[in-house]
Every structure is written in C-alpha cells, then in structure tokens.
Amino acid sequence: MLINRALTGLMFGMLSQWSVAAVDIIGLVIPGLHEKNGSGVYDKIITRTVIDNGQGKLRVLPPARALSEFETCTNCCMSPANKNPDFYSYGSDVVQSDPMNTAKVYIFTAFGSAPINSLNALKGKTVGIRDGMPYGNKFDKAGLKLSSVSDIEKNVKKLDGGRIGAFVAYVPDAYLAFKGMGKPEYTHDKENPIAVHPDSMVCRGVDASFLSGFNAKLDSMKASGELNKLLGDSQVN
Structure with missing residues (x-):
C-alpha cells in the first residue's frame, strides 16, 4: 500500500511538472493558417509535432496582442515569425525553429x-495594411499614408471601392483571402516580392x-510528404 501511494505521488508529481513545463505557443490569427478553432494549416502542423504529445499548448490571438504577449512571456513560442532583423528585434535569448x-x-x-514592386511607387497613395502585422523597418520608415483594417478581405473591398490605391499583404495569407472571396489574385509582381522570409516559430x-524535437518531426513530415499535403x-515556394 505504501509503495502504491509512493508511486502514485511520484507519477502525480511528474505529471504536474510536465504540465508546468508545457510550452505556451502563441499563434497569430491568420485565416487558413492559424484559426481560433485550431483548423488552420499551421495549427495542424504544430498540433502533430508538439501538442499531441503534451509538449505544448496553443493559443491563437489577434496579431497585435500575440506580438505584445510574446515580448514578456517565458517558456513560450510564437508562430509564424522569424528572426529577420528588418521585421523583428529579438535578443539573443530568442531562437528560431x-x-x-x-x-x-x-x-x-x-x-x-500595372504591378508595383517598390515602396517609392506607393508615394501619394493610401495603402491598406492589416492591424498588428509587421511589414518591416523599411516599410515603416517609407512615410506612406496607411489605412489599417482587421483583415485582408476588408482591404480587397476598399481597393474595389477606390478607397485605397493599393494594399500590402503576406502570401499565402492574401491568396487564401482571394480564394475565400471567390476572386482571382489581384495584380502583384509575383517575381519581385518586397520581402521574403521563413514562416517559423520563434521561442x-x-x-x-x-x-x-519539433524540427525532427517537421523533417519527418517533409520526408513523408505529409507536410506538403497539409x-x-x-504552400509558398
């Protein structure tokens, strides 16, 4: 009986420690990629790599709140993000997957x-952006007239109505928005994005x-074709 109680106590302690150690993963709400109901593509990738085995828990928040919470959290990750210094200014304590x-x-x-592929060409136009999304230091310092909304779909409608002259958005986010609206891809210089970087986790x-462990499971998903399927x-190449 004493042995059983000791084992039960040990197991409870280990489970409690594991629960405390679970990494807090903060996802930025991006339709199709991170959804609050967990149905996004990145939600599924993170679930299969570290949530299902109890190593982490995932919360999906609006971009501005997600970025703010990551600034002060510990034992945590944010997705999608990276350590591109033009977009983020993390210290050496932050690592990238x-x-x-x-x-x-x-x-x-x-x-x-006609397509536009330079920030200078946006001078004199009202440019749509999405609330809380980082577009890089070069963009921030370009001195553009900006109009911020909560989602890409609103910028598409504002562009259709002539209320903005252009909008800046990430891909695949924008492609998913066009598809969801039943619209063709709007004009953009596909060969000349204004920025390219990895959609990773930063921790x-x-x-x-x-x-x-996350990287190893991601490699396994790539090798099996599961990642491409998900x-x-x-997928952006």
Missing part, C-alpha cells in the same frame, strides 16, 4: 492594373529538446 513554410510580402493593386526560454494551397 526550422520553417514550416515561406512567407512573401507583396504590394497588391486593382485587378488589371524564448524553452528547453533545447523542445525545438530539436500545406496544400498554402
């Missing part, structure tokens, strides 16, 4: 118009085994 996908930033103009204060239309 292998990429789940690639992100590209484009300037979108009205369907059938602070996590055990090295957490990140190495990404589907969201």
Whole structure:
C-alpha cells in the first residue's frame, strides 16, 4: 500500500511538472493558417509535432496582442515569425525553429492594373495594411499614408471601392483571402516580392529538446510528404 501511494505521488508529481513545463505557443490569427478553432494549416502542423504529445499548448490571438504577449512571456513560442532583423528585434535569448513554410510580402493593386514592386511607387497613395502585422523597418520608415483594417478581405473591398490605391499583404495569407472571396489574385509582381522570409516559430526560454524535437518531426513530415499535403494551397515556394 505504501509503495502504491509512493508511486502514485511520484507519477502525480511528474505529471504536474510536465504540465508546468508545457510550452505556451502563441499563434497569430491568420485565416487558413492559424484559426481560433485550431483548423488552420499551421495549427495542424504544430498540433502533430508538439501538442499531441503534451509538449505544448496553443493559443491563437489577434496579431497585435500575440506580438505584445510574446515580448514578456517565458517558456513560450510564437508562430509564424522569424528572426529577420528588418521585421523583428529579438535578443539573443530568442531562437528560431526550422520553417514550416515561406512567407512573401507583396504590394497588391486593382485587378488589371500595372504591378508595383517598390515602396517609392506607393508615394501619394493610401495603402491598406492589416492591424498588428509587421511589414518591416523599411516599410515603416517609407512615410506612406496607411489605412489599417482587421483583415485582408476588408482591404480587397476598399481597393474595389477606390478607397485605397493599393494594399500590402503576406502570401499565402492574401491568396487564401482571394480564394475565400471567390476572386482571382489581384495584380502583384509575383517575381519581385518586397520581402521574403521563413514562416517559423520563434521561442524564448524553452528547453533545447523542445525545438530539436519539433524540427525532427517537421523533417519527418517533409520526408513523408505529409507536410506538403497539409500545406496544400498554402504552400509558398
């Protein structure tokens, strides 16, 4: 009886410690990629790599709140993000995972118009952006007239109505928005994005085994073709 109680206590202690050690993963709400109901592509990738085995828990928040919470959290990760210094200013305590996908930033103009691939060409236009999303230091310092909304779909409608002259958005996010609206891709210079970087997780204060385990499982998903299958239309090369 005493042995059973001791074993029960030990197991309870181990489970409690494991629960405390679970990494807090903060996802930015991006339709199709991170959804509050867990149905997004990146939700599924993270679930299969570290949530199902109890190593982490995932919360999906609006971009501005997600970025703010990551600034002060410990034993935590944020997705999608990276350590591109033009976009983020993390210290040496933040580490980056292998990429789940690639992100590209484009300037979108009205369907059938001439493509724009430089920030200088946006001077004099009202440019739509999404609340809380980082577009990089170069963009922030360009001195553009900006109009911020909660989602890409609103910028598409504002562009259709002539209330903005262009909008800046990430891909695959924008492609998923166009598809969801039943619209063709609006004009953009596909060969010349204004930025390209990996869609990874960035983590602070996590055990090295957490990140190495995530990367190993991601490699396995790539090798088996499971990652490509999950990404589907969201895959960016």
